[in-house]
Amino acid sequence: MIQRLSSYFLRTLRDNPADAEVASHRLLVRAGYIRRQAPGVFAWLPIGLRVKRRVEEIVREEMTRAGAQEMIFPGLLPAEFYTATGRLDDYGDGMFRLTDRKDVEMALAPTHEEAFTLAVKDLLSSYKDLPVTIYQIQDKYRDEARPRAGILRGREFTMKDAYSFDWTPEGLDASYQTQRDAYERIFKRLGLEYVIVAADSGAMGGSKSEEFLHPTPIGEDTFVRTADGSYAANVEAFVSSPAEPKDASGVPAPSSFDTPGAATIAAIVEQAGVPASQTLKNVVLALVDHEGNRELIVVALEGDREVDMKRLEVAFQPREVEPATAEDFAKHPELVRGFIGPWKDGAQFLGTEGTTGIPFYLDARIGEGSAWVTGVNEADKHVRDLVYPRDFTADGRVEAAEVRSGDQAPNGAGPITTERGTEIAHVFQLGQRYAEALGCKVLDPNGKQVTVTMGSYGIGVTRNLALIAEQNHDERGLIWPEEIAPFDVHIIATGKGAVPFEVGESLAKQAEAAGLEVLFDDRPKESPGVKFGDAELIGIPWIIIAGKTAADGVVELWNRRTNERTSVAIDEAIARLTEARAVTLVVTTD
Amino acid sequence: MIQRLSSYFLRTLRDNPADAEVASHRLLVRAGYIRRQAPGVFAWLPIGLRVKRRVEEIVREEMTRAGAQEMIFPGLLPAEFYTATGRLDDYGDGMFRLTDRKDVEMALAPTHEEAFTLAVKDLLSSYKDLPVTIYQIQDKYRDEARPRAGILRGREFTMKDAYSFDWTPEGLDASYQTQRDAYERIFKRLGLEYVIVAADSGAMGGSKSEEFLHPTPIGEDTFVRTADGSYAANVEAFVSSPAEPKDASGVPAPSSFDTPGAATIAAIVEQAGVPASQTLKNVVLALVDHEGNRELIVVALEGDREVDMKRLEVAFQPREVEPATAEDFAKHPELVRGFIGPWKDGAQFLGTEGTTGIPFYLDARIGEGSAWVTGVNEADKHVRDLVYPRDFTADGRVEAAEVRSGDQAPNGAGPITTERGTEIAHVFQLGQRYAEALGCKVLDPNGKQVTVTMGSYGIGVTRNLALIAEQNHDERGLIWPEEIAPFDVHIIATGKGAVPFEVGESLAKQAEAAGLEVLFDDRPKESPGVKFGDAELIGIPWIIIAGKTAADGVVELWNRRTNERTSVAIDEAIARLTEARAVTLVVTTD
Structure with a gap:
């Protein structure tokens, strides 16, 4: 067909939109593809819709080739769909909610695991009906706290979400692999570079999860990989290796010493004459549940590393992790800021078994037999030669410290590098979490009810379009x-x-x-x-x-x-x- | 392509859904096309989505042929889009509303006049850019009080809505006609019988409006037409003809008479010995604005007709019309229920100029010189020979009475018949209402700013699909x-x-x-x-x-x-x- 520009509803703009941080946002707006309607909410102008359709068509073709069947769910669902699985709480403010004229609570679906599970429960009854993979290409809604970068991170966006249903773990493995293969084909056709990384399964729950990341400096995610390509992971899913155990039999007993005014790692390093990596930093944090209840914890890590809050949240989800506030400290006068440590006067101080009873976690990198300079819970004093676990213990290990290029991959393939990327797809083995919560069962060959096992597979159509624009433009x-x-x-x-x-x-x-x-x-x-x-x-x-x-x-x-x-x-x-x-x-x- | 039923996500059901009133609902559910998610909210199963796509494709092809350009707006919009035009209030509970995490009011768009107008305002600036007609095929949301009949009247539904922009009335006429022609082609291709009727433009505002109705006994609308096809109208848009003027010079002066207990038309007919059509029925109603303020009015019509509330609401929109309540009557002891009339003791009683000051409207069918038996605002008494306008007047005329087969068409083409139908499309000449409210102007050939003039054109995709099912099925x-x-x-x-x-x-x-x-x-x-x-x-x-x-x-x-x-x-x-x-x-x- 021929579209004449003289009558096309397309106007190019000379100026960049004021809020555009990235090239795709600037160019898609200036070239007349999209127009902003609200923060993170865009209209697709005629030429924009044409590109969007072509991306959707590639996704659709590869889904068909993978044997997935297209259907479509409404964007508006009863909120109760999400209560049985607990996701109404998990999503919190991230889910748009409303009540209808009859005061029934409704939600704009951020993703449709529950609806698909209920449909399968509704229509299928036998293992012979499985496997089945169903999907939709649909407008999704998430009330992002910081919508940004145009359609890269919108509050309304188009997504292809597929769901597989099997009755055996092997079946799930096969369905998962089929979708994973389809995704590789999609990204090849879209011409989008991708890295498949092990991922935290986050609010979705489930047992196995991989992300397709597009490496880009504007990415919001950090991932790591080894030079030989044998290991790649989202930084939230990266598993640290503890330092090699050391023989601490020659280390003297812990001894306190004066450190006047040394309330920072830098000051301790100077006064104690040890590198920061030999100081133990004790960070006080609050775990906050969706009702706002706060529990104080302390996390200890090497003094030369910062806490990575996103990594830490994985360990404590669905609770969120926040820095302790002045108010939190006020309730715990035993915590002397700048001089906190697990040990005091020869006894365990932090931890549920310690004097304070405050839960105490040790970063996964800390090795056995390591000796530390750290606070001794008294102003202007520190202790040296405090050996783990000879002199102190912890309630558990957590992945707390930031990951750095040069850290060791857990598979022994040597040092990793860290890079920025954006999630372009996500595949999950959900297992039975949703099916269990919603009672989705089928009869197995012996006539016994078995809970089905599921996977979910998402590709952001509009986000991928934006990344294609990022990857395919010049200054003109x-x-x-x-x-x-x-x-x-x-x-x-x-x-x-x-x-x-x-x-x-x-x-x-x-x-x-x-x-x-x-x-x-x-x-x-x-x-x-x-x-x-x-x-x-x-x-x-x-x-x-x-x-x-x-x-x-x-x-x-x-x-x-x-x-x-x-x-x-x-x-x-x-x-x-x-x-x-x-x-x-x-x-x-x- | 080949779809094998052995692996298709399709299950036929033996039983009708409990709430299914109509054949399309029963059959689309039983044959595995749709599944209910909430009242008036459905999922489209794989085979259902295939049919829906084919209907959409026909609509899309005819829109392209009509020179309309497809784009797409988000379903979620800032509520403020609807405030400048007053439609936030007009829609009332019919619009789904929510607030986002930043307490910004948002709405699920029931229709997109404002968004399209703002886009044109945003991008176009000259008469040379016009005409343009843009459209979308999109999921719409309306919080219907009584969702029913499956997808015939849902709360989420797919609609094609087009909007034309011109700068002259002649241009609007031409754009309107082009869309109207496209709609005729669409319905011919869909094989759906239709009647084009004059319509009230309702909450849309604007000057000219026609509905495409599909005649069906399950229709929610009533329309009228003449045998020669020269006149057809939605019953809300039907214009009554007043009775021929009569010479009332020979009618005696009004005289009261006793009618013990005759508080109904039937009782008056019996006691006064006149047919019901010669009694004047005075109905007390309340006009309610969106803030809930009530104004009492009285409407008078022939005693053998009922008030048609939907017709009456057209006259008083955006206020709603409700029957007066016991509470309303309690505030007006001068209104003697069953014996109300415009006249009392030789003087005007109802009306802003009357004793009561209560606004008084006369049905459009009432002719000059007509003599009536009616209440005299005193228990157990009526008056006869009360002649309009000799003895009483009114604050205005309204279309209040129900329309009946046999009533005269306003174009002189003789009697009309009334039939049931369902709205399958609606074309409106909106004129400048939206453009004026939103400041959508272009420069005319003399360099002067002129407000654009608009049309809006809607076809319900999913409703039409349901009607095709209604029209194309048998008992199997x-x-x-x-x-x-x-x-x-x-x-x-x-x-x-x-x-x-x-x-x-x-x-x-x-x-x-x-x-x-x-x-x-x-x-x-x-x-x-x-x-x-x-x-x-x-x-x-x-x-x-x-x-x-x-x-x-x-x-x-x-x-x-x-x-x-x-x-x-x-x-x-x-x-x-x-x-x-x-x-x-x-x-x-x-």
């Missing part, structure tokens, strides 16, 4: 990969007289006849500069210019990505375009 | 028209041994190769009776049975609509099917 605008470009060719008629416009019209019709989708810039009064600038901003991969030379039978074929312009005879233009496309258009069909 | 199940059937052919393999299944498989592949979408019932253990019953319930228009005779090279071609079964050679089956489809598949391409 977008450069769409051919498989998801909104149009196949952008024909520009420009210059004096009727000839360029007649030639443009004729080429548009020829291109249409060749099965191409054509954007035809037939605007009568815009200058060549404006038209070329718009074409670069909009980012259709191929441009044909019918300009001054059109009267001589020549037009220009312009490759947006390489910026190469070739003069071609009008009669050959569409054939040349088709050839060039055949070279650059890579369709994955393995 | 659905019978889809070919253009929107979820599959083109339903192939059943049944019987002993492998042959029928091999033949079915081979035919399914041949049909797929011929470009048909195939549902293949390959279930190994279901009986022929179950398979045939499911096929009839599901309603694919063509069925091929590979059964007992398959071993002899013969299968049956079954027309679901006519119930005709023809034996055909296996080798010819797909060719015969294709021929038969060519006859029955009517594609409108005018």
Whole structure:
């Protein structure tokens, strides 16, 4: 089909939107693809909807190939769907909620595990009905605290969410692998670089979970990987290795010493003459449940590392972890800020078995036999030669410390590096958590009721589109990969007289006849500069210019990505375009 | 493609859903197309989504043909979008509302006039940018007080809503006509009978409005039309003709008479010896605004007619009309229930100029010079020979009385008949109401700012699908028209041994190769009776049975609509099917 720019509901904008932090946001708005309606809520203008549809179509094709069946659930669901699984509380403010005119509580679904599980419970009854994988491509709602970066992290977004149902763990493994394979095909077709990392399964629950991350400096996630590619994990899922055990038999008994005013690691390092890595930092934190109840804990880690709150929250979810407040400290005068430690006067001080009874956790990196300089719960004093576990113990181990490049991978493959990335898909083995809570069972071959086992598999359609824009642009605008470009060719008629416009019209019709989708810039009064600038901003991969030379039978074929312009005879233009496309258009069909 | 029933997420149900009042609801649920999630909120199962997509595709094709451009807005919008136009109040409880985590008021959009207007305001600036018609196919939300009849009147539903923008009234007329023509093509392709009726423009505001109604006894709307087809109107938009003026010079002066206990029209008729049509019924009503303020009014109409509250509400919108309550009456002891009238003791009693000051309206049917028997505001008394307007007047005329078959059409085309129907589309000339409220202006050719003029055009996708099911079923199940059937052919393999299944498989592949979408019932253990019953319930228009005779090279071609079964050679089956489809598949391409 031919879309004429003279009547298209598309306006390019000269200025960047004031709140745009990233290139995809700037360019998608300026090139007329999206318009903001509210924080994190966007409308898709006609050309934007075309790109979105193409991404959806690739996802749909690969889901079909993976044997998944498409259906669709409403975005508005009764809140009670989420109560049996506890997710109404887990999501907290992240879920949009409302009451209807009859005061029934409703929710805008952030994800649909419960609804799909209930549908399967409703319709299927036998192991013979399984496996089944069903999915939808649907608008989701999450009331993000900090919607940002345009459609990269919106409050409304389009997602493909699939759910597999099996009755054996082996079945779940197979369904999971099928979806995982489909995702790899999708990202290859979208041309999006990805790394599959072990992930924390978070609010979803379940046993096994992997994230597809797109490595990008604007990513919100940190992941780690080894040089040999044998290990990759989201930083929240990274498992630290404890330091090698040491023989502490030669370490003297702990001895206190004066450290006037040394309430920071730096000051202790100076006064005690040891490196920060040999000081034990004791951080007071509060665990907060969804009703706001606070429990104080202390976490100890090497003095040269900071606590990574996101990693720590994994250990204590669904409770959130917050720094202790002045109010928290006021209730515990025994905690002398800057001088806290697990030990005092020869006895355990922190921990449920200690004097204070405050739960005390040790970072997973701390090794047996390690000797520490740390606080002794008295102002202006520290202790040295405090050996774990000779002199103090803990209520448990947690992954608390920040992860650093150079830390050891848990699989023995050597040091990891840390990188930034954005989650582009997530696959979960949910196991029986949802099916158990909602009573989704089938009869097994022996006629016995068994709870089904589930997986859930999500791809953010709109987020992926934004990342494709991030990965495919230059300072002048977008450069769409051919498989998801909104149009196949952008024909520009420009210059004096009727000839360029007649030639443009004729080429548009020829291109249409060749099965191409054509954007035809037939605007009568815009200058060549404006038209070329718009074409670069909009980012259709191929441009044909019918300009001054059109009267001589020549037009220009312009490759947006390489910026190469070739003069071609009008009669050959569409054939040349088709050839060039055949070279650059890579369709994955393995 | 081939979808095998053995692995399809589709289960037919034997029992009707308990709350199903209409055939489409019963059959779409039983045949596995939809499942209820909440009152008026449904999920679309895989086969249901296929039909929904086909309806959407027809709508989309005709929108494209009409030059409309597709885009999409979020379902979740800031409530403030609706405040400038007053619709937040107009919709009242009908709009789902919520507040986000930052206490910003949000709404689930019942319709998107404001959002589209703001987008045009945002992007366009000149008369040269117009006309433009933009549309979306989108899930809408309305908190209906009485969701019913499955997807016929849901709280979440899919709608195509288009909006035209012009800068002259003639432009609006043309855009309106283009959409109206597109709608006619859509309904012809969907095979849905329709009547275009003049309509009240309701909460939308605006100057001209027509509804497409589908005549059906289960319809919620009443419409009228003349036998010659020259006039048709929604009953709310019907304009009554006042009775011919009469010469009342010979009518004696009004005289009161005793009517002991005659507080009903029937009793007055008996005691006064006049037909009910010559008594004047005075109905006390309350107008209620969205803040709950009540104003009492009295409406007078012929005694043999009832007040049609929906018609009356058109006159007083956005206020709602309610019957007066005992409490209302308690505040007005001057109103003697059963004996109310406009006149008392020779003077105007009701009306802002009357003794009571209570606004008094006269039904539009009341003619000049008509003489009435009516109450005289005193218990057990009435008056006769009370002549309008000789003896009493009113504050205004309203369309209050129910419309009856036999009433005169306002265009002089004679009597109308009343029928039931369901709204399947609505076209509005909104004029400048929204553009004015939201400041949507463009520069005209003289460089002057002019407010744009708009139309809005809606088709309920899911409602139309339900009506197609209503119109296309029998006692055994659905019978889809070919253009929107979820599959083109339903192939059943049944019987002993492998042959029928091999033949079915081979035919399914041949049909797929011929470009048909195939549902293949390959279930190994279901009986022929179950398979045939499911096929009839599901309603694919063509069925091929590979059964007992398959071993002899013969299968049956079954027309679901006519119930005709023809034996055909296996080798010819797909060719015969294709021929038969060519006859029955009517594609409108005018």
